[in-house]
Each structure stands twice: as C-alpha cells, then as structure tokens.
Amino acid sequence: MAKAIGIVGCGAIGQALLRAADTGKLPVFVAGVSSRTEGRAREFLATLENPPPTLTENS
Numbered sequence: 423m424a425k426a427i428g429i430v431g432c433g434a435i436g437q438a439l440l441r442a443a444d445t446g447k448l449p450v451f452v453a454g455v456s457s458r459t460e461g462r463a464r465e466f467l468a469t470l471e472n473p474p475p476t477l478t479e480n481s
Contacts, residue, residue, distance in 0.1 A: 426451045428477075432463035444470040 427443075427450050429436045440455070442448035452474040457463035460478060467473035 424449050424451045426453045428453050429455045429474075430457075432457040432459070432466055437466055440467070440470060440474075444472055 429439060429452060432440070432455060436455070436457070439448065440452060443450050443452050454475050454477040455463060455467065456477045460476065464476055467476060
C-alpha cells in the first residue's frame, strides 16, 4: 500500500511532487493539498489526471 502524504504549498517543488505522484513516478497517495494561493493551486490541480482535494482554512 502506498504511503499517504499531504502537500503544503503548490510552488515549484509542490507541483513537481504532485506531477510525479499523478503519473505514478512517486508511489504515494496525495491525501490533500494546502496553499496560501488557493486559486493558483486549484488552476494547477485542474491539469492533473487525478487531482487531490484542496484543503482550505474553512474545510
């Protein structure tokens, strides 16, 4: 079973990790993503095949 992780920040490193997880190059389950710039994070996540949920301050 793959490890479950959360990504904090959707900058260059966060995006690289999310792409790798989405394509299967990184064998992890992304349980959620949090970012200070929620709109930009959602834009990027929309480009993934299997986008994880976005965790917001109010969720």
